[in-house]
Amino acid sequence: MADTPDKTFPAVQGGGSLIVAWQVKGKRILVVGGGEVAAGRILNCLNADALVTVVCPPSGLNPEVAHRIAQSQVTHLARKFEPSDLDGADMVLVAVDDPAASSEIWQLCRARRIPANIADVPPECDFYFGSVHCDGPLQIMVSTNGKGPRLASTIRKFIAAALPRDAGRAIETVGALRVKLRAIAPRPEDGPRRMAWMTKVSDKYSWDEMCGFDEEDMANLLRYYPSGKVPELDVLRAMRNGDENQLDVFDGSFGFSVGA
Amino acid sequence: MADTPDKTFPAVQGGGSLIVAWQVKGKRILVVGGGEVAAGRILNCLNADALVTVVCPPSGLNPEVAHRIAQSQVTHLARKFEPSDLDGADMVLVAVDDPAASSEIWQLCRARRIPANIADVPPECDFYFGSVHCDGPLQIMVSTNGKGPRLASTIRKFIAAALPRDAGRAIETVGALRVKLRAIAPRPEDGPRRMAWMTKVSDKYSWDEMCGFDEEDMANLLRYYPSGKVPELDVLRAMRNGDENQLDVFDGSFGFSVGA
Numbered sequence: 001m002a003d004t005p006d007k008t009f010p011a012v013q014g015g016g017s018l019i020v021a022w023q024v025k026g027k028r029i030l031v032v033g034g035g036e037v038a039a040g041r042i043l044n045c046l047n048a049d050a051l052v053t054v055v056c057p058p059s060g061l062n063p064e065v066a067h068r069i070a071q072s073q074v075t076h077l078a079r080k081f082e083p084s085d086l087d088g089a090d091m092v093l094v095a096v097d098d099p100a101a102s103s104e105i106w107q108l109c110r111a112r113r114i115p116a117n118i119a120d121v122p123p124e125c126d127f128y129f130g131s132v133h134c135d136g137p138l139q140i141m142v143s144t145n146g147k148g149p150r151l152a153s154t155i156r157k158f159i160a161a162a163l164p165r166d167a168g169r170a171i172e173t174v175g176a177l178r179v180k181l182r183a184i185a186p187r188p189e190d191g192p193r194r195m196a197w198m199t200k201v202s203d204k205y206s207w208d209e210m211c212g213f214d215e216e217d218m219a220n221l222l223r224y225y226p227s228g229k230v231p232e233l234d235v236l237r238a239m240r241n242g243d244e245n246q247l248d249v250f251d252g253s254f255g256f257s258v259g260a
Numbered sequence: 261m262a263d264t265p266d267k268t269f270p271a272v273q274g275g276g277s278l279i280v281a282w283q284v285k286g287k288r289i290l291v292v293g294g295g296e297v298a299a300g301r302i303l304n305c306l307n308a309d310a311l312v313t314v315v316c317p318p319s320g321l322n323p324e325v326a327h328r329i330a331q332s333q334v335t336h337l338a339r340k341f342e343p344s345d346l347d348g349a350d351m352v353l354v355a356v357d358d359p360a361a362s363s364e365i366w367q368l369c370r371a372r373r374i375p376a377n378i379a380d381v382p383p384e385c386d387f388y389f390g391s392v393h394c395d396g397p398l399q400i401m402v403s404t405n406g407k408g409p410r411l412a413s414t415i416r417k418f419i420a421a422a423l424p425r426d427a428g429r430a431i432e433t434v435g436a437l438r439v440k441l442r443a444i445a446p447r448p449e450d451g452p453r454r455m456a457w458m459t460k461v462s463d464k465y466s467w468d469e470m471c472g473f474d475e476e477d478m479a480n481l482l483r484y485y486p487s488g489k490v491p492e493l494d495v496l497r498a499m500r501n502g503d504e505n506q507l508d509v510f511d512g513s514f515g516f517s518v519g520a
């Protein structure tokens with residue numbers, strides 16, 4: 001699909017994938033196979049709070065998969081795949097060294113409209129996996145769209161090294177701040193105002209600065225919400241020491257004070 | 261799901277999503293709505309080579325969506341959503357300011373097992389979007405799992421700035437090298453040897469070094485494949501100048517020479 005150059009709107013690049021954060025919490029994912037590839041898939045699924053069932057004869061279990069089974073982190077069907085295993089499955093991941101059997105499972109999933117990934121068989125995949133960096137609520141996924149899986153892992157490590165160490169915590173902080181804000185300004189009609197203020201907060205501080213915010217900082221910050229203002233970092237820092245004079249930055253038109 | 265600490269296997273973190281690169285090339289994606297959010301979704305879909313249909317009355321079209329329609333980048337149904345619009349849809353993205361209508365579409369998609377995303381209604385989403393950096397075949401997606409959408413965008417920009425400018429090109433290079441390698445060692449039974457050598461290549465050079473590889477460098481590099489070796493970067497660089505003496509690093513046991 002060709003795109004006409006346009007100064008106003010982004011040009012279509014093409015050739016990529018639609019990268020999405022699939023919600024599998026409490027969903028049933030069937031993993032067919034118990035080798036090294038399956039072990040990686042299983043960890044991805046468990047990190048996303050899925051209910052995982054592994055179907056694989058005991059002889060095919062890699063030590064990590066055996067560990068997950070022993071820890072009851074996954075359900076184990078100690079035999080080969082049977083079509084009825086698909087009953088109730090929300091997603092299917094196949095990682096076995098048997099192209100014919102894999103293809104058969106793919107066809108069954110197609111017929112039932114169950115999203116599936118057959119490892120190492122790109123045409124038999126509704127989706128691919130990439131290399132994912134996890135840090136608390138922060139997830140960063142690197143995909144090379146099949147051009148260099150190894151390089152994807154290298155880039156993921158590069159990014160992990162470049163990120164401030166507490167990046168995940170900064171996000172927890174922002175998430176917590178949003179929840180606290182909603183508690184003090186709960187009405188739906190406050191939505192736009194809440195959102196505008198959160199945007200101001202995100203724009204005011206670098207996210208490594210936000211890594212350093214503690215509960216006290218957040219409580220102090222929220223005192224500014226009624227004014228619609230966001231303090232400079234040094235002002236916020238000074239408030240840590242109980243330097244109430246800093247509150248002079250309020251313009252006085254708001255008498256409202258937040259749970260101080 | 262609690263995880264017992266184990267020195268050998270990664271602990272389950274939980275709380276994340278299953279981040280995947282959905283394959284939508286040639287797939288039909290129905291976008292309900294034509295506002296700003298829809299515009300962003302549509303671009304994501306077009307960048308992934310999907311066939312996009314937008315259903316929205318003409319009065320609801322944002323300028324970018326109108327531009328995509330005028331450029332025939334998407335199909336336009338100039339009216340409100342009708343259930344029959346779901347016929348043949350592989351995925352549905354809803355971005356309209358009408359919670360009741362949205363919920364109804366979500367229920368219809370559930371019944372038909374069509375993956376769907378209702379913007380701003382997390383419980384009515386099979387998947388979320390994140391902030392995506394695209395550079396050719398390289399795609400990096402940042403998700404904060406709903407804790408800080410704005411921060412996700414900040415982190416994406418941070419990563420984009422930290423990456424070498426030609427990162428996408430490095431990946432094209434590795435992809436091209438893999439294709440060329442497959443041409444000179446095409447047999448399925450060469451697979452493990454090919455993969456082992458590509459791994460050596462990925463481990464030998466930093467990926468910003470690979471950004472600089474041109475066609476000649478790749479041809480020179482491939483001459484090492486029969487030996488199973490990968491030359492030091494300075495050796496490869498020296499070969500650019502036709503310094504054939506560098507080829508002394510071959511141990512002589514391979515007479516095979518690659519398309520020089």
